[in-house]
Amino acid sequence: MEAVARRDDADPDNARARRPQNKTRVLVMSTRGVTTRFRHLMDDMLTLLPHAKKERKLDAKQRLPLANEAAQLRSCDTILLFEARKRHDLYLWLVKSPFGPSLNFHVANLHTMAELSFPGNALRFSRSLLVFDPAFHSSPPLRLAKELLTHVFSVPASHRRTKPFVDHVISFTIVDGRIWFRHYQIVDAALNQKAIDNSVHSTLVEIGPRFVMAPIKCFSGAFQGATLWQNPSYIGPNEIRRAMRKRSADHNLRRMEHKDKRVKHQRENPIQHPDIHKVFR
Amino acid sequence: MLKTAWTVLLPNPNQTEVVPKVVTMAKVPQILTHLIFTKLVGIGDHSDESDEDAPLEAIAVSKLPSQTIELMANDEAAMEKKLSEIALFVDVPGKNALPFSESLVLTMPLKQKLSDKLALDDLEREKKFAELTTEAVHTGLDKLREQKIKFRRPDDYFAEMVKSDAQMAKIKTKILQQKEKIEAAETRRNNRDINKNRKKVRAEQKEREQEKKRKAKEEIATYSRLRKQRLKQREQGGAMEDDDEEFPIDLLDVEQLDSENRFQDHSDVASGKKKAWRPSDAPGEKQGRESIRNKFRTSKQSNGQHGQKMSRTKGGIQKRKGKKKRLGKSRRVASKKS
Secondary structure, three states: OOOOOOHHHHOOOOOOOOOOOOOOOEEEEEEOOOOHHHHHHHHHHHHHOOOEEEOOOEOOOOOHHHHHHHHHHOOOOEEEEEEEEOOOEEEEEEEEOOOOOEEEEEEEEEEOOOOOOOOOOOEOOEEEEEEEOHHHHOOHHHHHHHHHHHHHHOOOOOOOOOEEEEEEEEEEEEEOOEEEEEEEEEEOOOOOOOOOOOHHHOEEEEOOOEEEEEEEEEEOOOOOOOEEEEOOOOOOHHHHHHHHHHHHHHHHHHHHHHHHHHHHHHHHOOOOOOHHHHOOO | OHHHHHHHHOOOOOOOOOOOOEEOHHHHHHOOOOOEEOOOOOOOOOOOOOOOOOOHHHHHHHOOOOOOEEOOOEOHHHHHHHHHHHOOOOOEOOEOOOOHHHHOEEEOOOOOOOOHHHHOOHHHHHHHHHHHHHHHHHHHHHHHHHOOOOOOOOOOOOOOEOOOHHHHHHHHHHHHHHHHHHHHHHHHHHHHHHHHOHHHHHHHHHHHHHHHHHHHHHHHHHHHHHHHHHHHHHHOOOOOOOHHHHOOHHHHHHHOOOOOOOOOOHHHHHHOOOOOOOOOOOOOOHHHHHHHHHHHHOOOOOOOHHHOOOOOOOOOOOOOOOOOOOOOHHHHHHHHHO
C-alpha cells in the first residue's frame, strides 16, 4: 500500500509546524415528508462524505432553526438539510452553524447513484477533486455558494475515515443561473503509476448522483436572519404548476366562449330549410 | 411575503449605515424588470388572486399607487463580511486559504459563460461538462504530482467502494442488454433490406448464371467446331501431329465447370431425355463424341450461338509456332487458376 505523503516534511521552514487543516464536520438531515428518491440522495451524500453525520428527521417545518441544536450536540459546524415539500419538491439548505450564512436551493432533475445508467465507481471515502465554474467568482452570492459547497464536499485529509487516494471528481457548473452537480470517476489509461507522465489519458465515467440546484435566497443567520440576497430569476415550482394549470384553464375558457358564440350565432341566423325538408318530418 | 417585507425594512445591525429599502413611485424607472409587489399591513384587501396575467409593473401602477415597492434583497457588503467570517478556502485579510493539497479545489478552463441553451440540450451539455472537468482534472493531477502527493490507488488495494459489487453487476448486465438490443435491431434492419431486395438480387444472380451458361456454350460450340475440323483433317489424311499442341489451350476452360455444375441442362437430365455429361465421359470414344455433339447442337438458346462459324485460315488452323512441350494436367490447371 502506498504511503501517504508526509505533510510535515513538505514544510521546509518549520518541520514541526502543523499545517492548517480542514476540520469541517457536516450534519446531514432532512425534514419530514422526504420520499424514497430524496432519501436515496441523502444516503448518497453520506456515502461520499466521510466527515458527514446523519441526524434524525426534523419534525418541525416551521422551526428549521432547531437543526442548529442538533448540530451543536453532534459537534458539526456545517448543516446539509434536505427540506421536502408536498412530496414533490426538494429544497437544499447549506448552512454554517450556529452564526454563519445559509443558502437555500431548489433541487431538480435528480438522479441518484442507485440508477443503473451511471457505470462509474470509486473508492469509498477517498478524496475527490472539486472543479468549479469560473462564473462562481462573478457575484458575492455565488462566491458564498462556492465556499459553502467546498466546505461540504471537500473531504478533509486529516479525517480518520478518509483514504488518501484521489480517484473521483465533483464538478459544479453554472448554466442558466443554476448550479449543475456532476460526479465522475477518473479512469487512468495506463496501469503503472511510474509510466504515467502525461495525464492526457484520463477519462471520466459518471458515478452519480446528478442534480441541479437553483439558488433561492441567502440569509445572514443559520436558517434565520436577514435576507442578504434573493435570486430575481428564481421561479418556484408552485408558481410554475399554477401557471400550467392556468394555461389549461384558459383552454377551457376559450372553448366555453366559442360555445357561447356559436349558440348566439345559431339563434341569430336560423337555418332556412327548403320545403322538401318537411317531407321526411 | 409579509415577513420578508418587515425584515428588510428594519435596519440591518451588521451594516455600517442604514440604507432605506423603501422605494417610492418616483424611482420606478430605475427598478429592474422583476419586482415584487408588497402590500403594507392593514391597507387594502389581501386578495389571493394571482397577478400573473398582467405584468407586475402595470399592477403596481394601477392598483395601489400609494403603496411602496420593494427591491430584491442584494446586500453585497453583508455577504462579503459573512464570507470573510467563514472562509477557509479563500484568502481573507489575516488568514491564508488552505492550500490546494487540502482543498483539491480547481477551476474549469472556461473563458466565457456557458450558453443558457445548454440547459435544454442534454447531449451537448454533458459532453461539455465532461470535457471541461477532464481538462481541470489533468491540471489538478499534475499539481499533485508536482507536490509529490501520491494519489493513485494501488491495484491490489481492496477496500469498500461507493457502489457494491452487486450493483456493478446489475449495471454491467444492463449495458450488455442495451448492446444486444442495438445489434438485434441492426440485424433485423439488414434482413428487412435483404427481403425487400430479394427479387432484385435473385434476378441479378440468375442473369449472371445465364451469362455464364451462354459463354460456356459458346466456347463448347467453338470447341466442337475445332474438333470437327481436326477430324476432317485426319480423315483427309492430315499429318497425325500431336493434336494437343494445336489445340487452343484456352478452350480447356470449358471443361472446368463450376462447383455447382451449373452448366448442365438440368431439365433434360431430370426428365431422363439426356444423360448428364460428365468430364469423365472420355472424348476418346466415338459414341461419347457424338452424344456431345448432339447435345451441343440442341441448344436451348434462341440466339443460335452454335451457328457461328470460326474463321479459318488456309489449310485449317495453323500449327502454333514455337512448339512448346505441353505440361501435365495438374500444372496446366494450376497455371490456369493462377
